[in-house]
Amino acid sequence: MTTAAVTHPGLVGGHAEQPDQLYVETRELRVQGFLLFMVSDLVLFSSFIFAYLYLRNTGQGWPPPGAPKLDIALAALNSIVLFGSGATMHFALENWKHEHFIKFANWVMVTIVLGALFLSGQVIEYVKIAAGWGSSGIFGAGFYTLTGMHGFHVFCGIIFLTILLMQATAGKYTFQKYTGLTLGTLYWHFVDVIWVVLFSIFYLY
Amino acid sequence: MAVAAVHSGGIADHIHPEPQGFLRKYVFSIDHKIIGIQYMITAGLFMIMAGMLAELIRVQLMKANGGFMTPDTYNQVYSIHGSTMVWLVIIPMLTGAFGNLIFPVQIGARDVAFPWLNMISFWLFPPAGLMLYSSFLMGAPAAGWTEYPPMSLQGVAGTSMWCAAIFLVGVSSTMTGINFLVTILKMRAPGMTFTRMPLFVWGQFVTAPLLMIATTALGAALAALFVQREFGVPFFDPTKGGSPLLWQHMFWFYSHPAVYIMILPAFGMISEILPTFARKPIFGYKMIAFSSSAIAILGFMVWAHHMFTSGMAPYLQLPFMVLTMLIAIPTGIKIFSWITTLWGGVIHFDSPMLFAIGFLATFTLGGITGVFLAAVPFDLHAHGTYFIVAHLHYVLVGGSLMGILAGLHFWYPKMTGRLMNEKWGKWSFWLFFIGFNGTFLPMHWLGMWGMPRRVAVYDPQFLFWNQVASIFSFVMTLAMILVIVNVLWSIRNGKRSGPNPWRARTLEWQIPSPMPYYNFKHVPSVFGNPYDFGEPLPYRGLEEELTDSPPPIPVAAH
């Protein structure tokens, strides 16, 4: 028997615990509630995206005087890191569904590392630009606010995944009941999708 | 002995043990009914405060050159009056209070989808309100509840506090919206299809997405204003590349759906009260439900009708004008359906019914003036004047507040087990109706003749009608005082109501008053809509509810 089986009674092969009616109904509520939360979060980002596009198109033109130039190469590399972390989180969840705890844990850790790498890349970009949030005109209003919000969401996601990993290690989830892991993966993909939009509107537009 | 209940083992059978101790029962409760009452008390207290601010306004305006308050104080008073009424009274009362209290029982559920989230939603509300009122200590925001920059970028520290307070109450609203939406989608009793849902549930169902989506947009606007004020990030400052119009777009994108948040639940209440007191089905159930959905959706597409004079591109005025006019159609359908509900009825003029019928008259007038304002050429004259003040109070007071008063008198016995004093109820209605119309009707022509809004002093030619309005406002205040006295007196002295004093047919009336913590001993199944007076009730499994049989067995703590 593996170490996993000793510490995870629900995971013992051959005695898969079937989810009961209560679990199934509760799971539906939680997934739906979480999806709605992400819709609401999307509205938050959309509002600031609208603000940025509006300011960019109705004012003095872009970039405003005194605005820094953005490094598209660094951002592209950073994007690959983030999208990669989306893939690794997907692998993690797939491994869980196929009852491979160790592989799941490894992929989650890779995801966390990649997420942290992305955040470091953002910090490097901010330092390179060296413009102020309040002193670079509408550049700061658009760029820093949106990428800052996104970075904060990535940071919360890293914490979320870390907690999920700790919970999974402590046996909170079984191979049949793992709503929290699904929600964490959904959230991480959401953060990826937001980045696609942000990258397009700041670096490609 | 108990009827053999269908034990599915799911949420409907998952009963929490009764909470013990005062704190868990009444303070940090996760029971939607207690939370509903907590919202009601808190919103009620804020309503008293906002009402007092309103009277300060009317006292000031009894003289053309003011003098009762300095202009600065006056500007703060009306700004906090508006902010309180919208965010701390009407929205929490209609969604957090009546929503929480009633609709989960109406769908045969034991609670909402996320009871802990519900408790957190409530507990954000009193601190947010206190934060808003604390702004008086540091210079309250003075630019109206809309706080347009660059005005709101200036001076007073209270504006930043306003941003934070409203943001907090917005988080509470958003969570409530998610909670309610999941509850209605997933936790209806067996057999309760969408077309068998009571219309009050429909009201909450179409409002919940507005709460969820629109409020977040407001949060973004408030956050942007806050960081501009505190960190200089120039979203709205034209001297630094920002745009004052951006605020207006972001703010109104929320605030127009917000007014539908403030009326759709009230529409639902009226749809329950009219059939009950006319003893006949609601007329046009499907069209009322459909119209509510149409209004909720269209409500997202019309925000810039608040901005016709703002300097936005002229070609944008056209689509917003046309879409705003379109909302008149579903609204009209509902009004006609409600009136037809009275036809051929056996009308009992208890207080709830009086308020409901009054609602039909005053809300219709407010809706009509709204259609006037949709026409850009007319709005160019009326925008920013007392005509707008008249319109908004007809829909929000003659509409939302009257709906709340109707709902209060209607569901009070369900909450407390006692009826409100009927004589005082009738007096409250007539005083309120007369006082309200006398206060706000003259404001239509005051605005047309040239009186702007948000003014501490005005041209003396407007003196007479301002005095008329102020005097009638005192009558309205008297009515509200009577309502409050009635509420407090009836808790101890009201006639005991029994479970169903109005002989209504929705599920909440089929269980004891006040409602037990578990709602139902056995979750019923539903096989019809609730409005067929003269038919047996369309529910199965309710036989035990009003008997002395023991409450359902709670599951062990987990």
Place this chain on the structure above:
Amino acid sequence: MEWLVENRDPVVRLDRTFWSVTALLGVLALAAVLWWALAPIRAIMPEAVDKAYQIDTLFRFLAASGTALFVYVCGYLIYFSIAFRKRASDPPDKIGVQIHDSHSLEFSWTLIPTIFVVIMAIFSIRIWYGIEFAPPNTLVVEALGHQWDYSFRYPGVNGEVAEMHLPVGQPVTLHVSSYDVIHSFWVPDMRLKADMVPGLINTLDFTPTKPGKYSIVCTEFCGTLHGDMRSGTSNDKAYLYVDPPDRYQTWYRQTQLAQAHAGNTIAVASTSGVNLAGGDAGAGKQLFAQKCSACHAIGPFDQKVVGPGLKGVLHDPAHPNLVNGQPATPANVSKILQNGFSGPMGRMPNQTQNAISDKDIANLVAYLNSLK
């Protein structure tokens, strides 16, 4: 549940009383329509511009239909409340007519409001079009909002004047803006309003038709004395005077002369230029961002913020002259920076008002010259 009884009335038809009430309400509604059609609006509030008549007509149409609808709503509410009230002699379990819907009725009350909305929309759009699009050859005037009064600019007149005069019968294009916060320009007797937003120019097109003295009222909250920002208060003396053409001309000429001696713009242009040698384009770029970017973009001429885009000001074959008609040379640009400029797009402050030194001007000109 003893109150549930199989107790139904026979179907209640729409009886004669109902139709009589409907007819009576029709009479009242018609009276309301006539009232609005004939209401002496003009006697209370003169229609002072060409558009006001159309706006008032639209209002009469809206008010008449709204009142007619309201008569029916309240009329039926009252009638049904009386006719269908529970009478003391009714058994306690009596129920009403168990009717759920009527497709024909609901169809009608959907179709008729829709038709009405379409008519209302067409009517409004036609009037709207007339307000938004100006005839050619208008007189262009500017109105500016301050906390808490108005000032006005006229073509060919230096600086700003405290009263607004317009000649009767002359199409006017009014540009409005603000120096500080959002204000609003409203002349109730003209039924026209435009918000005055800093950083933006908002436009109204109209033709004054009645000579007279009109109040201008601010309808957008603008601070402590917003209530006093209307013609005739101690802080706001700005009235609008609509004059017969000869009286207007007299006023205009007198004002031109009076303002010329007030000195500070084009009529008193400085003839000696600034020494442009050694101008630093880098310093000029920073200064531009600080002082100029509120009104000018570094972009093509048409990229207007308040004034034109300046990227090609010295290198644009499509615009060989500056806005004052002088050839686009560094010396002439320098003159505008020294003296300011007043024109249809707005007023540009002069050197003193902008707080820029001669060296600053040299730097700015060097910067503008470096943009190609």
